[in-house]
Each structure stands twice: as C-alpha cells, then as structure tokens.
Amino acid sequence: MTNQQTIEGIPQTEKGHVKDRLKKFMGVQRKDATLAKAYMIVSFVSLLLGALLGLVQGLNRAGLFELPYWFNYYQVLTSHGLLLVLIFTSFFMIGYFYAGISNTLDGLSNGVRKLGWSAFWTKIAGALLAVSQVLIGEATVLYTFYPPMAASVWFYLGLTLIVLGIWQSCFGVFISAAKWRKANKGQRLPILAFFAVGGFVLLFFSSLFVAAEVLFMIIPWTLGWVETINVMVARTLFWAFGHTLVNIWYLTAVSAWYVITPKIIDGPRFSDTLTRVVVVLLVVLNIPGGFHHQIVDPGISEPIKYMHVYMSLVIGFPSLMTAYAMFYIFEKSGRKKGAKGLFGWFKKLPWKDARFLALFIAMASFIVGGAGGIAQTMHQLNQVVHNSLWVVGHFHVTLGMTAAMTFFGVSYWLIPHISGRQLTPKMNRFAWWTTIVWAIGISIMSLVMHYVGLLGAPRRTAFTEYMGNATASSWDPYLLLIAGGATIMTIGIIMQVYTVFHLMFRAPKGEEEFPIGEAEEGNAIKLPYWTERWSVWILLMWATIAMAYVVPLVEMMINGAPGSPPQRTW
Amino acid sequence: MHRYEKIWLTVSSVLIIGFTLIVGYQAFAMDLGPPSDMETIDPQKVDSTAPFDEPGITQIGDKEYEVVMTLQAFSFTPRDLEFPEGSTVHFIMTSKDVVHGMQIAGTNFNAMITPGHVTRMTQTFDEAGDFLVICNEFCGTGHEMMSTEINIR
Ligand code: HEM
Ligand SMILES: [Cu+2]
Ligand SMILES: [Cu+2]
Numbered sequence: 001m002t003n004q005q006t007i008e009g010i011p012q013t014e015k016g017h018v019k020d021r022l023k024k025f026m027g028v029q030r031k032d033a034t035l036a037k038a039y040m041i042v043s044f045v046s047l048l049l050g051a052l053l054g055l056v057q058g059l060n061r062a063g064l065f066e067l068p069y070w071f072n073y074y075q076v077l078t079s080h081g082l083l084l085v086l087i088f089t090s091f092f093m094i095g096y097f098y099a100g101i102s103n104t105l106d107g108l109s110n111g112v113r114k115l116g117w118s119a120f121w122t123k124i125a126g127a128l129l130a131v132s133q134v135l136i137g138e139a140t141v142l143y144t145f146y147p148p149m150a151a152s153v154w155f156y157l158g159l160t161l162i163v164l165g166i167w168q169s170c171f172g173v174f175i176s177a178a179k180w181r182k183a184n185k186g187q188r189l190p191i192l193a194f195f196a197v198g199g200f201v202l203l204f205f206s207s208l209f210v211a212a213e214v215l216f217m218i219i220p221w222t223l224g225w226v227e228t229i230n231v232m233v234a235r236t237l238f239w240a241f242g243h244t245l246v247n248i249w250y251l252t253a254v255s256a257w258y259v260i261t262p263k264i265i266d267g268p269r270f271s272d273t274l275t276r277v278v279v280v281l282l283v284v285l286n287i288p289g290g291f292h293h294q295i296v297d298p299g300i301s302e303p304i305k306y307m308h309v310y311m312s313l314v315i316g317f318p319s320l321m322t323a324y325a326m327f328y329i330f331e332k333s334g335r336k337k338g339a340k341g342l343f344g345w346f347k348k349l350p351w352k353d354a355r356f357l358a359l360f361i362a363m364a365s366f367i368v369g370g371a372g373g374i375a376q377t378m379h380q381l382n383q384v385v386h387n388s389l390w391v392v393g394h395f396h397v398t399l400g401m402t403a404a405m406t407f408f409g410v411s412y413w414l415i416p417h418i419s420g421r422q423l424t425p426k427m428n429r430f431a432w433w434t435t436i437v438w439a440i441g442i443s444i445m446s447l448v449m450h451y452v453g454l455l456g457a458p459r460r461t462a463f464t465e466y467m468g469n470a471t472a473s474s475w476d477p478y479l480l481l482i483a484g485g486a487t488i489m490t491i492g493i494i495m496q497v498y499t500v501f502h503l504m505f506r507a508p509k510g511e512e513e514f515p516i517g518e519a520e521e522g523n524a525i526k527l528p529y530w531t532e533r534w535s536v537w538i539l540l541m542w543a544t545i546a547m548a549y550v551v552p553l554v555e556m557m558i559n560g561a562p563g564s565p566p567q568r569t570w
Numbered sequence: 571m572h573r574y575e576k577i578w579l580t581v582s583s584v585l586i587i588g589f590t591l592i593v594g595y596q597a598f599a600m601d602l603g604p605p606s607d608m609e610t611i612d613p614q615k616v617d618s619t620a621p622f623d624e625p626g627i628t629q630i631g632d633k634e635y636e637v638v639m640t641l642q643a644f645s646f647t648p649r650d651l652e653f654p655e656g657s658t659v660h661f662i663m664t665s666k667d668v669v670h671g672m673q674i675a676g677t678n679f680n681a682m683i684t685p686g687h688v689t690r691m692t693q694t695f696d697e698a699g700d701f702l703v704i705c706n707e708f709c710g711t712g713h714e715m716m717s718t719e720i721n722i723r
Binding site for chain 1 (some may be wrong): 574575578579582583585586604606607608609610611612613614643644667668669671673675676678680681682683684685686687688689700701702704705706707708709710711712713714715717719
C-alpha cells in the first residue's frame with residue numbers, strides 16, 4: 001500500500017493521525033464497508049427467517065399450531081438450527097471483524113477484499129444448497145446431522161461449500177494480520193484485530209474436524225463407496241467443531257465487551273496484556289470442550305470423560321477473568337465521572353444508551369449462562385438434563401442473549417458506521433426498547449425451558465401427548481409459557497431487523513463512530529511482544545487437542561463398534 | 571497485578587479445581603459415573619445376536635429383574651413394563667437403526683443408545699406410579715411418538 005511508504009519516518013503519535021486522513025483520501029474503507037454491509041444483510045435476514053421458524057416451534061410444541069405434512073416440525077427445526085447457528089452468527093462475525101480489521105489495520109488490501117467476496121458467495125451457494133435439501137425433505141437430520149441418518153449428498157456438499165467459504169474468510173484475516181505485522185515490526189497487533197485472529201484461528205482449526213467428518217466419512221458413505229460408518233467417531237468429530245463454534249461466537253461477543261464498551265462508557269480498556277491472555281486461553285483450551293456433549297454416550301470410558309470434565313471446566317477460567325475485567329472498567333469509568341462508594345459507579349453507567357444496555361444485559365446473562373454451563377458439564381447433573389429442554393434454555397441464554405444481544409448492541413453503531421448514516425436519539429430509543437423486549441421474551445422462554453427440562457420434558461420433539469401420560473400433561477402449562485416467551489422474542493427480532501435496515505438505508509446521513517477503547521497502559525510504554533507469538537499458541541492448542549482426542553479417537557477406531565449403513569427415518 | 575486481581579484469580583482456580591474434585595469423587599468413589607459402556611455389537615445383526623435375539627423381561631432375584639431391550643424407529647421392545655414396588659431393574663439396551671435416547675421422566679435414568687453399542691443401566695423403583703419412558707434424541711419423523719410406560723404397582 002502506498003500510504004505505508006508516505007508515512008515512513010513520521011513519529012508514532014502523528015503517524016496515526018496522518019493515516020486517518022490518508023484513509024479518507026484513498027476511499028479504501030468505502031469498498032470494505034460495502035463488503036461488511038453485504039454480510040450484515042445476510043446475517044439479519046437469516047435472523048428474521050430463523051426467528052419466525054422459532055416461533056412456529058414454540059407454538060407447535062404447546063399444541064397451538066399444526067404443521068403441514070410437507071413441512072414438518074423437524075424440517076422447521078433443522079432450518080432454525082442451520083439459519084441461526086451456522087448463518088446468522090458466522091455472517092455477523094465476518095462482517096464485524098472485516099470492518100474492524102479495515103478500521104484498525106488501515107483498510108483491507110484488494111486481494112483480501114476479493115477473498116472476502118469470494119467467501120461470501122461460496123457460503124451463500126452452500127447455504128442455499130443445504131437449506132434447499134431441507135425444504136424438499138431430503139435432509140431432515142437437524143443441524144447436527146448425526147449418522148447413521150443419511151441426508152442426500154447435496155446437503156453435505158452444501159455444508160462443504162460453507163466450510164470452504166469459512167476457510168477463505170479465515171485466510172483473509174490471517175493475510176491482513178501478517179501484512180500489518182510486516183509493516184509494523186515489533187508492534188502488537190491492534191486489539192480488535194488480535195481478537196479477530198483468535199476467533200478465526202479457532203474457526204479454521206475446528207472446522208478441520210467437521211470437514212474430515214463430512215469429506216472422508218459421510219460423503220463416501222452416502223455415495224455408497226463404503227458400506228458403513230463409525231457412528232461414534234463421526235459424533236466426536238462433529239462436536240469438536242460444534243462446541244468450538246459456539247465459543248467462537250462467544251469470543252466475538254467478548255471482543256466487543258473488552259474493546260468497544262470502554263469507549264462507550266468513557267473509561268479505559270482493561271489491561272492490554274491480560275486481555276490478550278484471555279484471548280489466547282480461549283483459543284488454546286477450547287476445542288477439547290466438545291466432549292461435554294457426549295457425557296452420556298457409550299464407547300468413551302469413564303476416566304476419559306473425567307479428564308474432559310476438567311478440560312471443560314478450565315474454559316471457565318478466562319470467563320471468570322472477563323467478569324473481573326468488566327467490573328473493573330465499569331468501576332474505573334464511574335470513578336472518572338465522580339462516583340463514590342462501593343457501588344456508586346453503577347449509577348454513572350449510560351443506561352439510556354442502547355449500545356451499552358444491550359452489551360450490559362448480554363454480560364449479565366452470561367453469569368447465568370456460565371453457571372448453567374458449569375452445572376451441566378458435571379457428570380451427574382448432565383445426566384439429569386441431557387437432551388431435555390434445559391439444554392435448549394441454556395443455549396438460548398448463551399447464544400441468544402450473550403452472543404446475539406452483543407451483536408445487536410454492535411449493530412446499533414456498526415451498521416450506521418458502514419452505511420454513512422447516524423444513530424439518531426429517536427432510533428436509539430427504539431433500539432433500547434428492542435433490547436428490552438428481546439431480553440424479556442428470551443428470559444421467559446429460557447427460564448421456563450430450564451425448569452420444565454428438569455421435570456423431564458425433552459428437546460427436539462414435536463407436539464405430543466405421549467398417549468395421555470399424566471407426567472407429560474403436567475408439562476403443558478410450561479409449554480404454553482414457552483410459546484408466550486417465543487412470541488415476545490419474535491416481536492423483539494422484528495424490531496431488531498427493522499432497526500438494522502432502517503440504520504442501513506433510511507437513517508439521516510452522517511458519521512457514526514467506530515468506538516475503540518484506548519489501552520489502559522497508554523501508548524507511551526512499549527509493551528512486550530510475547531503475546532503475539534501465534535505459532536506458539538497454535539502449537540499449544542494442538543497439544544491440548546492431542547491430549548484430549550488421540551486416546552479416545554484411536555480407541556473408537558481400533559476397538560470401535562461395527563459400522564452402520566445409511567438410514568432414512570423421515 | 572492488583573491485589574483484587576490476585577484474590578479473584580485464586581478464587582477462580584479454587585472453584586474450578588473444587589468442582590473437578592467433586593465430580594471425581596462422585597464418579598469414582600461413589601460409583602455415580604455416567605453410562606460409559608465399552609461393549610459393542612454389530613448393529614446390522616442385532617436380531618441374531620444374544621441377548622437381543624430374545625428381548626424381554628427375566629426375573630433374576632427377589633424384586634430383581636433384567637430387561638433386554640432394543641430401540642428402533644419409533645418404539646421400545648419390550649414395551650409397557652410392569653414391576654412391583656421396590657424392584658431393581660437392570661436394563662441392557664441397544665439400537666437397531668439410528669441414535670436414540672432413553673429417559674425415564676422423574677428419575678435420573680438418561681442415556682444415549684447408539685447403534686453398535688450396548689448400554690447397561692440399573693434403576694430402582696421405590697415408589698408406585700406410571701413412569702413415562704421417552705426417546706429423547708431425534709430419530710426421525712415419528713420421534714415424538716416413541717414412548718412407553720413402566721408401571722410400578
Ligand atoms: C424468536 C426467536 C427464537 C425463538 C422463538 C426460538 C425458539 C426455539 C425453540 C422453541 C427451540 C426448541 C425446539 C426443540 O428442541 O424442540 C429452539 C431451538 C434452537 N434454537 Fe432457537 N429460538 C429463537 C432464536 C434463536 C437464536 C437467536 C438462536 C441462536 C443464535 C437460536 C438457536 C437455537 C438452536 C441452536 C436450537 C437447537 C436446534 C436443535 O436442537 O437442533 N434460536 N429455538
Ligand atoms: Cu459445548
Ligand atoms: Cu427419538
């Protein structure tokens with residue numbers, strides 16, 4: 001890039017300033033903004049479609065809404081899962097981090113932007129292919145597609161395209177970071193880009209597992225090249241990916257907490273070094289957590305399961321650090337504004353600012369979600385709640401509140417920022433109410449799901465009376481409450497999607513800030529460089545993966561069960 | 571590092587290690603570990619492999635029973651089981667097709683029944699009642715119909 005050479009030799013502090021002006025001249029950002037906008041449109045359209053399907057599920061389970069035979073409950077649920085877990089979240093993540101990288105690493109290079117677009121279209125093609133198979137009833141296998149249920153091969157090819165798209169988006173991030181580092185020798189990567197690298201490293205390496213499952217096991221098997229499949233190996237590979245995916249959305253949300261919140265509440269960022277340590281820990285420790293989805297599976301011995309309880313609980317460590325960091329920045333910003341006493345800072349927080357409120361509720365709900373997660377990772381409790389509605393309640397708190405609400409909070413400034421528009425006070429108020437409505441709806445639905453799950457109500461189950469059994473009918477009042485919560489949530493999502501499109505196409509033209517907090521350490525001292533050694537972190541990550549997976553996978557392959565032929569039970 | 575930071579990090583570590591130790595104690599000292607059977611079976615030959623060639627109930631002692639059960643889309647074999655109050659029942663289960671779950675609502679009985687694996691679990695029924703047994707893993711379009719009862723008299 002030419003601006004790099006122009007500003008050679010200008011002192012540190014001025015350098016940033018000159019770069020800012022140059023960026024505007026070059027207009028690089030506009031093209032990057034278009035890319036980010038495309039990702040956001042797809043993300044929020046999927047959210048709307050997914051939410052409408054969610055409403056259908058909530059109503060159906062309560063016996064209020066009957067589905068036609070050509071679009072049954074499990075087709076709806078497969079689509080809900082795919083749209084929300086795979087599409088809404090990943091398109092948001094790419095849009096947000098690409099915008100962030102463009103902002104903090106002096107714009108995307110032409111090559112990276114092209115990669116971003118090619119990732120976009122590859123993922124769209126994959127998503128359309130996969131969802132089309134669900135719609136025509138050839139892939140009613142839910143988003144977890146556990147073998148030996150076998151969908152049409154087109155479904156798996158669709159998933160393959162999605163993964164190929166994901167890989168392109170990962171390379172775009174890695175290339176951008178490497179370029180910047182070369183041009184800024186010895187300096188730490190700007191913090192938002194550091195989070196991006198962490199997120200995409202996890203995304204890249206965890207998707208290798210699902211790619212192995214789909215390409216080397218499922219596709220040859222659905223095509224009839226091999227007769228049977230090893231069910232346990234497939235499940236294990238899936239969860240190495242599936243579990244990590246959820247934590248990637250969490251890492252994306254956390255990046256906004258650490259980097260964006262301080263600027264919005266006018267306080268310093270938490271220690272730059274410790275923030276990076278949290279990212280590194282989340283990356284290094286994450287992938288083994290997949291086993292906590294298999295605590296009651298046969299074919300995995302008890303000592304191995306026990307080791308994984310520990311490996312799952314350890315992921316709690318960086319999260320507990322995050323809790324500390326958030327209180328720390330709240331308190332600092334409160335003190336700066338003259339707050340007194342132990343809790344005086346609480347009143348000084350900008351409660352009327354939707355950008356803040358959404359993030360705050362997201363953080364608060366992670367205390368609930370995190371506690372529930374710790375509970376269900378423990379063997380005996382897991383056995384009580386496994387596959388019950390408790391679990392659905394749990395991941396609507398963690399995904400729907402913690403992750404999605406953070407994404408909503410980010411959208412209130414990111415969408416106007418990339419659209420050359422402004423968040424007006426009026427829209428801020430509307431966004432504020434959106435946050436409240438969504439929080440109320442999802443709290444009702446999730447809390448009731450936790451409770452009725454403890455009573456034994458199963459997840460992934462269409463409306464049923466279980467032949468009039470009394471235990472089953474005692475769940476009915478709760479299922480009605482769930483339908484009520486689902487209705488309020490759907491109103492919240494409609495308001496949210498309206499907000500996004502209003503901010504993108506209708507709001508008054510202007511400039512909305514991309515709020516990035518200043519490091520607490522300031523820019524004066526030169527910070528140590530060891531946090532930037534990604535090759536070391538990736539090696540450590542593989543070491544934990546090896547510890548977690550080599551023994552059980554080898555056991556499953558060598559002493560594993562005889563395989564299963566493809567089955568179609570829908 | 572600040573003093574509070576150190577306190578918090580210590581508390582966090584103690585919490586995590588504490589939970590791990592509790593789980594370990596329950597699993598290994600109290601024998602409350604999750605179902606983790608390593609026994610395998612050819613899922614295509616369930617009907618001709620003992621003991622699943624003859625699913626059913628056998629009384630093996632005073633108020634002690636053994637149930638050999640197959641799960642298949644969308645039923646349990648045998649179904650509608652009946653035992654006297656206070657019975658201890660040993661279940662031996664496998665799947666003939668896809669992944670199923672077996673849960674007895676109102677108890678801690680909850681297991682994945684995967685094709686190729688044999689799962690053994692024991693449950694004592696101390697109270698009379700009609701216990702609902704359901705499949706709690708999606709197994710196809712009749713999944714919500716896959717249920718039966720255990721009647722304790
Ligand atoms: C209006 C909004 C929403 C409503 C009403 C809703 C409702 C539901 C319901 C009732 C289920 C349970 C179905 C069952 O187990 O039988 C479900 C499952 C699920 N939802 Fe949502 N949901 C909404 C938004 C979201 C969001 C925003 C996410 C994630 C970002 C999400 C992720 C999931 C996932 C992963 C499942 C599990 C799918 C499966 O078991 O295969 N949902 N949802
Ligand atoms: Cu997980
Ligand atoms: Cu089932």
